[in-house]
Every structure is written in structure tokens, then in C-alpha cells.
Amino acid sequence: MATPSVEEFEREAAEWLAQNAVPRRAVEGDTFVWGEGEFSVSVFHDLAHDDEKDLLEALRVWNQKKAERGYHAVRWSSEFGGLGLDAAHGRAFQRLEAQYETPGGHELFGVTTGLIAQTVKAFGTPEQIERFMEPLLRTDIYACQLFSEPGAGSDLAALGCRATRDGDEWVLNGQKVWSSGAQFSDWGLLIARSDVDVAKHRGMTAFMVPFDVDGVEIRPIKQMSGGQSFNEVFFSDARIPDNLRLGGEGDGWKVALTTLGFERDHSSSGGGSGGRVGGNWPKLLATADAMGCTDDPLVRAALIDYYVHSTVERLVNRRAADNARSGTPGPEASLGKIMWTEGMTLLSDVISKVLGAKLIADTGEWGTYEWGEHVLGAPGYRIAGGSDEVQRNIVGERVLGLPGEPRVDKDLPWRDIPR
Numbered sequence: 001m002a003t004p005s006v007e008e009f010e011r012e013a014a015e016w017l018a019q020n021a022v023p024r025r026a027v028e029g030d031t032f033v034w035g036e037g038e039f040s041v042s043v044f045h046d047l048a049h050d051d052e053k054d055l056l057e058a059l060r061v062w063n064q065k066k067a068e069r070g071y072h073a074v075r076w077s078s079e080f081g082g083l084g085l086d087a088a089h090g091r092a093f094q095r096l097e098a099q100y101e102t103p104g105g106h107e108l109f110g111v112t113t114g115l116i117a118q119t120v121k122a123f124g125t126p127e128q129i130e131r132f133m134e135p136l137l138r139t140d141i142y143a144c145q146l147f148s149e150p151g152a153g154s155d156l157a158a159l160g161c162r163a164t165r166d167g168d169e170w171v172l173n174g175q176k177v178w179s180s181g182a183q184f185s186d187w188g189l190l191i192a193r194s195d196v197d198v199a200k201h202r203g204m205t206a207f208m209v210p211f212d213v214d215g216v217e218i219r220p221i222k223q224m225s226g227g228q229s230f231n232e233v234f235f236s237d238a239r240i241p242d243n244l245r246l247g248g249e250g251d252g253w254k255v256a257l258t259t260l261g262f263e264r265d266h267s268s269s270g271g272g273s274g275g276r277v278g279g280n281w282p283k284l285l286a287t288a289d290a291m292g293c294t295d296d297p298l299v300r301a302a303l304i305d306y307y308v309h310s311t312v313e314r315l316v317n318r319r320a321a322d323n324a325r326s327g328t329p330g331p332e333a334s335l336g337k338i339m340w341t342e343g344m345t346l347l348s349d350v351i352s353k354v355l356g357a358k359l360i361a362d363t364g365e366w367g368t369y370e371w372g373e374h375v376l377g378a379p380g381y382r383i384a385g386g387s388d389e390v391q392r393n394i395v396g397e398r399v400l401g402l403p404g405e406p407r408v409d410k411d412l413p414w415r416d417i418p419r
């Protein structure tokens with residue numbers, strides 16, 4: 001079948017959306033109206049457990065509705081239930097969809113369809129691809145990332161959660177932490193230590209772990225902002241079959257780097273959270289207008305700084321997306337992630353100037369105190385998926401070719417590394 005032009009595709013998609021969704025009353029951007037409807041600039045959800053579960057269920061239902069026509073996976077090939085179209089078609093659908101009431105976004109949705117699905121595609125055996133790809137893309141199942149541990153975050157290769165081979169099975173023991181959305185997940189992509197006698201980067205193996213096996217315990221962590229985005233996940237003699245190993249034995253580091261590459265790429269475009277999170281230019285400008293401070297030269301300079309940053313960021317991301325037509329994102333994805341988190345931080349600074357005390361004292365005035373959720377949430381993405389400092393190391397070493405930082409334990413067997 002001939003590939004439809006973007007215009008043809010848009011016509012069909014618009015018709016389908018009109019039949020299957022309700023138009024949105026006020027749309028972000030030009031038609032954002034100050035004082036109307038709900039004002040949200042939150043970065044992380046602050047929902048009760050059941051409300052968050054309901055949100056994920058609503059996202060699943062909408063995604064599966066789209067899957068009836070392949071709109072859930074515009075750029076994925078038909079082999080995976082998608083339409084096999086270009087980035088331009090994908091963007092066109094997103095633009096159209098944004099005009100309709102949809103359930104919104106959730107980090108776990110982006111992790112499942114964006115990161116875990118991409119990683120399974122990159123490393124899965126034909127059987128694993130057959131088993132996982134469509135369910136992940138359709139969100140028949142949700143899957144989270146089980147990488148970080150109490151003693152292994154930036155230095156992920158230091159991780160110590162153990163996977164010990166026992167015939168055709170693996171026995172898992174240890175702890176993961178900061179596992180976003182694990183309490184709502186059916187599966188986790190785990191990186192575990194399978195060989196303690198080789199250098200740390202070489203002794204890891206990746207697995208898809210079902211959460212309904214014995215020996216897996218998930219404990220949500222309560223955040224100071226109210227929600228519970230993260231979890232601790234404990235493995236106590238949990239047994240899984242070898243056919244859930246993703247990639248070869250000892251390939252865990254390669255698998256992890258692939259997922260993290262997609263995460264940088266994905267989160268810099270806001271996809272990791274199911275869309276752009278936190279505040280944005282139209283809301284900032286509308287708030288400054290409402291506060292009557294757009295004549296203040298200091299505020300004007302700060303507003304322009306943010307406008308320039310967000311415009312350049314959007315164009316850089318667009319160029320990177322157009323260049324990376326396919327394949328695994330390289331270290332360049334780190335640049336996009338740094339720009340994104342710097343933009344969020346800059347926005348926090350500017351809105352603080354605009355709102356002053358109204359940012360921290362709830363006056364009840366629409367669209368003011370809510371900005372606290374952006375300011376308190378933005379730092380989280382400076383850490384998630386590799387901190388800003390680590391991204392700068394990656395750019396320095398792998399994009400600019402600067403000398404690497406000293407890594408004294410690089411060649412030591414993992415068991416001999418002091419900890």
C-alpha cells in the first residue's frame with residue numbers, strides 16, 4: 001500500500017478522532033485562557049494510589065482504542081501493530097490528538113511504550129519480540145525500569161542485585177530503588193549482577209521479570225510532595241526462566257546503555273512522562289500578564305531569556321529527531337536532555353521573579369500557587385535518567401572527545417571493588 005501523504009493521513013486521523021473523542025475545551029498554546037478551567041504545571045503526579053491506577057487504566061483504554069487503527073504506534077511497523085509512517089506523520093497525529101480530551105500522561109506509559117519496547121526490539125529473540133512487543137505498545141502490560149540500587153545510581157555498573165544461574169532458571173536476590181511506577185507494573189526490565197569475577201561492566205545480565213512470581217516485593221516510597229512515584233523492589237530467591245533473559249549473559253551493560261539512550265532522547269522531548277511536563281511559555285506569559293509585571297524591565301529580560309531558551313530547545317530537538325530517523329540514540333541525546341532540564345530550571349527562576357511571595361503563600365488566586373509544583377518537581381528530572389553532571393561527562397567524553405575522568409575500578413573484578 002502506498003504511503004499516505006501527511007495531508008491525507010491528517011484528514012483520515014482527524015475524521016477518526018472526531019468520531020472517537022471529545023474536542024478539548026481550551027487547548028494549550030494560543031487558545032490557553034487565563035482563569036479558565038484547571039491550571040496545572042505539575043511535573044510529577046500527586047495522586048492517591050487508586051486515582052493513579054485509574055489514570056493508568058484510562059490511558060490503557062484510550063491507547064487500545066487507538067491501536068484499533070494503528071494510531072498508538074504511527075511510526076512502528078505493521079509487524080508490531082503500527083502504521084510504519086514517518087516522524088512527520090507521528091507529529092501530525094500528536095498535534096491533532098492534542099485538540100481532544102484524552103486521559104493525559106503518566107511516566108509509566110512512556111517507559112513502557114518508549115523505553116522498554118525499544119529495548120526489547122533491540123535485544124529480544126524472535127520469541128521475545130513476538131511475546132512482548134505488541135502487548136507493550138498496546139499497554140496490555142505495563143513495564144518499569146529496575147536499574148538503580150541504593151549503592152548504584154550514576155555509577156550504575158556498580159550494581160549488586162544478583163542473578164545466579166540454576167539450570168534453565170535464574171535466581172534473583174537483592175534490592176532496586178527509585179523504580180518509577182513499579183507498583184502499577186506487570187513486568188520490570190532488570191539489570192542484575194550475574195558474574196562477580198569479571199570487571200563491573202562485563203558481569204551484568206538483563207531480564208524481563210514478571211512481578212507475579214514468588215519472591216518479588218514492591219514497597220512504594222512516600223515523597224515529600226505527597227505522591228508515591230517511586231518504589232523499592234526486593235528480590236528474595238525469585239526464580240525466572242532463562243527465556244526471559246534479554247540479550248546474552250554479560251550483555252547487561254549494553255542493554256542498560258540502550259535503554260538510557262532512549263530515555264535521554266525520550267525525556268528531552270517530554271515523552272518519558274507522556275508529554276511535556278511542568279510549565280511552559282504560554283502559561284508563563286499569561287501568569288506574568290495577570291500579575292501586571294510585563295513592564296518591569298527585569299521581568300521582561302527574564303521572560304525573553306526563557307522564550308529564547310525554549311525556542312532553541314524546540315528547534316534543536318526537532319533537528320535531532322529528524323536526523324535520527326532510525327536506530328539507537330547516541331551520546332547526542334544527552335545534549336537534548338541537558339537543554340530540557342536547564343529550561344525547566346530557568347522557568348523556575350523566572351516564575352519566582354514573576355510571582356514573588358505568591359509562589360509559596362497560597363492566596364487562592366487562580367494560576368499562582370500551583371506553580372510550586374513545577375518549582376519543586378523540576379529538580380527531579382535533573383537526576384532521572386542520568387544526572388546533569390553525568391550527562392555533561394558523556395557530552396565531554398563522547399561528543400567533544402575530552403579526556404575521560406579517572407576510573408580506578410574499571411578493570412578490577414567486581415568482587416574486589418571496595419564498597
Ligand SMILES: Cc1cc2nc3c(=O)[nH]c(=O)nc-3n(C[C@H](O)[C@H](O)[C@H](O)COP(=O)(O)OP(=O)(O)OC[C@H]3O[C@@H](n4cnc5c(N)ncnc54)[C@H](O)[C@@H]3O)c2cc1C
Pocket residue numbers: 144145146147148149150151152153154155177178179180181380381383384385386387388389390393405
Ligand atoms: C524522577 C526520577 C525517576 C527515576 N526513575 C527510576 C526508575 O524508574 N528506575 C531506576 O532504576 N532508577 C530511577 N531513578 C533513579 C536515577 O536513575 C538515579 O537517581 C540517578 O541515576 C542518580 O543516582 P543516585 O540517586 O544514586 O545519585 P548518585 O549517583 O549518588 O549522585 C549524587 C550526586 O553526585 C553527582 N555525581 C555522581 N557521579 C558523578 C560523576 N562521575 N561526575 C560528576 N558528578 C557525579 C550526581 O550528579 C549527583 O549530583 C529515578 C530518579 C528520579 C529522580
